[in-house]
Amino acid sequence: MTDRQVPQSFAVKVNSVEQLGDVLSFSVSMPDASPMPEWEAGAHVDLFLGDDIVRQYSLCGNPADRSCYRLAVLLEPASRGGSRAVHATVKPGATLTIGAPRNLFPLAKDGTHAVLVGGGIGITPLIAMAYELYDRGTSFALHYAARSPVFAPFLASLPFADSVVVHDCSQPENALFSPGEVLGGVADKTRTHVYTCGPAGLMDAVFTAGETLGYAGSNLHREAFSAEPVTGGEGFEVLAAKSGVRVEVKPDETIINALKRVGVKVNVSCEQGICGSCVVSVLEGEPEHRDEYLTDDERSDQIALCCSRSRSPLLVVDA
16 A cells, blocks of 8 residues: 555644534644644545544635634435534534545646536535635636535635625526536636536536537546445456455445455445545456546556456455
């Protein structure tokens, strides 16, 4: 494993806490009030929530403000323990352990305009992007689409409120948010970058609209909160070379679960393909990648075992 797969962790103190519908918004700072580690818009941190629960959440404050980090966590109806733990334990004065910021969704350095499209809780990293673009003096438009737009009052209070458009999808006349209309209204599409975060359907629609309207693929950017494990299709075999164990991965199970079934222990935390803790080297075979963590170069010889699969009948991994 590489160093970035084992992020540095440190203790922070919870400051302000605000309940916004099903979203818990809060800030954390260093216990001794020293500056927080530097970060750039698009970054996220690991929250260590006890009982081996580690989850990743985007930073949504101003990157220039190092007095604290701001986060917002939606209480997921189908929570596997992470969001429930946040809502139950994050109180003013509480101590949390977090990982150092990591950025898989950075702002491009070029371009003269940006369109930010956030759906629901996906607005969080885009708020940080808006702060950074505002500080750079780069023009942008931030579109926030939600059935329950709990962030609308907060967005209206920000210095760049004039660049924010709220699409209240709870209203019948606004129920169908149109990425095509938003992206089609941009004058110079060759020098505009588009960033989207939210439900997969929204991000897919933004990408489809961008491609149809002639935006360069390199100018379309997305952030996924998780990767869906691949199941179904043909089964295959995995040989854990270090352990000397060979196991069949059934069509309805993940590699992690198959290895666990035969006693092979692999480090795992998020189980969603975004933290990198379960990444191992591929010694033989062709992976089918489904993670949001590895770069294209790293995918040539590594795999995230929690969510990816195999295109070849046999996959040999360093586990």
